[in-house]
């Protein structure tokens with residue numbers, strides 16, 4: 001957390017605690033603060049869902065409804081105490097989010113957004129038409145919350161309860177995002193392809209974000225039911241879902257603070273506009289909705305990151321410049337266990353008769369080669385020869401039309417990218433795939449995803465710290481290895497393309513691979529950086545690692561590799577030692593003549 005974030009967080013907390021205690025603070029404003037808190041809970045969920053995972057939901061009001069109706073039905077019909085219904089409401093919201101997510105989250109982009117609208121509309125009409133929910137009349141007579149003689153029917157007491165829930169939700173969200181499970185969710189923004197290649201189950205990560213947002217909305221609904229003491233379908237319709245999205249977007253959907261800011265602005269604005277606009281226009285109606293629509297368009301147009309980043313910029317200017325975070329000494333955290341490496345010279349991978357057809361285009365045609373432990377093999381050839389496609393076939397990103405790939409004796413052709421990563425194959429990408437907006441260190445730590453085990457619950461409760469220390473010790477170690485430790489705290493997108501390629505190598509090394517596939521690792525590096533990379537790859541070879549690399553820099557390739565596989569028009573042109581390949585007339589004619 002930056003100094004500006006911390007300063008504003010503390011200021012807001014102090015304000016939230018002290019303002020209602022001021023003499024003469026109107027009781028109505030206390031209730032308004034409670035409503036801000038209820039909305040902030042939902043908007044916090046949207047930060048995780050929309051801002052972090054990149055999934056759009058127009059259905060959050062429905063989850064608020066799940067929480068509210070659960071407690072309304074259980075307390076009024078079956079005599080449960082409100083506290084007993086709290087865990088039930090959270091579980092019901094979470095389970096329904098899980099079920100809806102399992103059905104819906106295979107959809108992408110606007111299809112997902114439309115599906116969430118459909119769910120929300122269905123729930124709204126279901127609640128309004130079924131006797132079970134007491135139709136549009138709703139359920140009244142919901143009891144007030146009490147605890148050890150404290151009556152939460154009093155607005156001030158209820159506000160303290162809401163504030164406690166919001167602070168708890170902020171802490172849980174921070175813990176979750178700052179964890180192995182949270183990084184997996186954040187990795188979704190770097191693309192499913194990259195995330196799966198270092199072992200993240202991207203579907204589960206999407207479901208986790210959806211369920212987490214659903215549970216926070218359910219908590220908001222539980223509180224709402226006991227604040228209002230009555231529920232009916234109207235606050236759980238699509239309009240309210242859009243309002244929640246507006247709050248998250250207006251505040252800043254990428255920041256926890258943005259959720260709070262957005263909830264405060266929209267709730268206060270709605271309250272003021274509901275009085276002001278009918279008076280100004282001399283007519284009754286929900287005119288504030290029109291203003292909100294315009295506001296949303298303006299924010300999306302001129303400040304798509306929301307208002308929070310502007311506030312942070314302002315506060316940062318007022319604060320003294322923070323000292324640069326030092327590179328930490330070598331960590332004392334015990335290292336993560338290493339996988340057994342095959343004996344030097346043992347066969348690691350055998351690809352045979354690989355073929356990939358894209359419609360009528362044969363991108364890879366009957367290609368076969370072996371890789372042995374401790375070898376650096378170059379896969380070279382002119383543009384469009386089929387090198388990257390071959391990488392994608394070996395790593396499960398693409399399914400082969402035909403052929404076999406045996407890795408350490410196991411057939412992996414047809415396996416998922418995740419399974420292949422689990423077996424010890426790590427890769428980098430021709431077009432760098434780092435998670436934008438995430439620090440270099442966090443990006444590298446993502447590579448160790450398969451070497452940790454902590455789940456979201458232990459993360460939220462901060463019980464994963466020992467494992468996290470080991471993961472970050474490893475990430476630092478790999479950053480030192482590629483010579484980028486000084487950049488650890490920078491945002492990954494701020495590095496040069498060459499440096500980003502090195503970050504991808506550090507991330508791949510975190511997997512503790514048996515086989516490392518590097519797609520154009522030297523592209524964009526300066527002369528000295530290339531020399532350092534060659535030294536690094538040579539050291540890895542000496543440690544027994546097997547490396548297959550695609551590269552167009554022939555000096556780099558010829559000086560580093562033990563063997564070369566040359567491709568042309570999807571087919572294999574030649575295989576052999578660099579010296580022999582350099583003298584091969586067919587290779588000179590097809591590639592080296594122009595590349596040298």
Ligand SMILES: Nc1ncnc2c1ncn2[C@@H]1O[C@H](COP(=O)(O)OP(=O)(O)OP(=O)(O)O)[C@@H](O)[C@H]1O
Pocket residue numbers: 358361363381382383384385386387388389390430
């Ligand atoms: N997903 C795809 N759909 C259709 N065609 C594809 C796809 N991916 C690659 N191709 C085609 O397959 C052929 C081989 O492409 P590939 O990217 O594997 O070549 P390459 O040897 O890696 O080239 P470069 O050195 O330029 O990266 C090209 O003609 C390319 O247009």
